[in-house]
Amino acid sequence: MRISLTHQRSSTEDLSIMVDLLRASTTITVALDKFKKVIPAESVSEALEISKETGGLLAGERGGETIKGFIGNSPLQIQDYNGETLILTTTNGTRILKSLKSKALIGSLINARAVARAAVELANNEIEIIMAGVNGRFAIEDFLTAGEIIYYLRDYELDEFAKAAMIAAHDKRIVDDMILNSSSALKLKKLGFFEDVKFSIQRNISKNVPIYNGKLIKKYKI
Numbered sequence: 001m002r003i004s005l006t007h008q009r010s011s012t013e014d015l016s017i018m019v020d021l022l023r024a025s026t027t028i029t030v031a032l033d034k035f036k037k038v039i040p041a042e043s044v045s046e047a048l049e050i051s052k053e054t055g056g057l058l059a060g061e062r063g064g065e066t067i068k069g070f071i072g073n074s075p076l077q078i079q080d081y082n083g084e085t086l087i088l089t090t091t092n093g094t095r096i097l098k099s100l101k102s103k104a105l106i107g108s109l110i111n112a113r114a115v116a117r118a119a120v121e122l123a124n125n126e127i128e129i130i131m132a133g134v135n136g137r138f139a140i141e142d143f144l145t146a147g148e149i150i151y152y153l154r155d156y157e158l159d160e161f162a163k164a165a166m167i168a169a170h171d172k173r174i175v176d177d178m179i180l181n182s183s184s185a186l187k188l189k190k191l192g193f194f195e196d197v198k199f200s201i202q203r204n205i206s207k208n209v210p211i212y213n214g215k216l217i218k219k220y221k222i
């Protein structure tokens with residue numbers, strides 16, 4: 001089994017793991033405790049359209065700021081709601097998902113071990129971990145989260161980018177410090193969402209493995 005790491009773009013037809021630690025991946029993983037499915041939307045107008053059709057609850061942000069009339073892209077806020085369908089549109093994570101041509105799991109730190117296990121079950125020959133980044137730029141929190149997920153896949157054939165991420169994520173104290181002081185985290189802190197950041201760096205508190213089939217996200221049954 002080959003394990004590759006990429007930034008934003010996917011090339012595999014096999015299995016991807018989309019990683020957007022702050023906050024889409026963490027929000028989606030938590031949301032599946034409260035909603036049967038999550039539908040990612042590319043734009044606000046698409047989200048509103050889907051909500052009209054499905055009656056789903058609207059959540060999302062742009063640049064971290066909650067969209068007017070939506071609930072936030074917040075793993076903490078989402079816990080106060082429940083229902084059939086959550087419609088989520090975010091600056092990076094849902095946009096990356098909508099660009100994928102392969103089936104995709106959604107990885108974070110709260111489900112790192114579970115998502116790695118599920119990926120091995122589902123993939124034929126390749127697991128590609130895609131870092132969402134921020135507006136096309138590299139995001140250290142996604143790199144380090146990918147490294148922690150790759151650690152659970154270390155016995156397979158890692159490409160050099162994957163090896164670099166795994167080595168970078170070796171010391172959890174350094175990882176936490178880098179994430180808590182990342183530009184994404186400091187932006188969220190300014191917007192009043194620092195509790196979301198602290199929630200997002202917990203390890204393996206969830207067994208939820210979100211799987212995206214090109215239309216919607218459900219819980220993968222390991």
Ligand SMILES: O=C(O)[C@H](CS(=O)(=O)O)OP(=O)(O)O
Pocket residue numbers: 020022023024025061062063064065073090091092093094132133134135184187188
């Ligand atoms: O909502 C978030 O935390 C981020 C905001 S930003 O675009 O990184 O400023 O969006 P996400 O799509 O979850 O990375």
Ligand SMILES: [Mg+2]
Pocket residue numbers: 020021022023024092093132133134139184
């Ligand atoms: Mg992000």
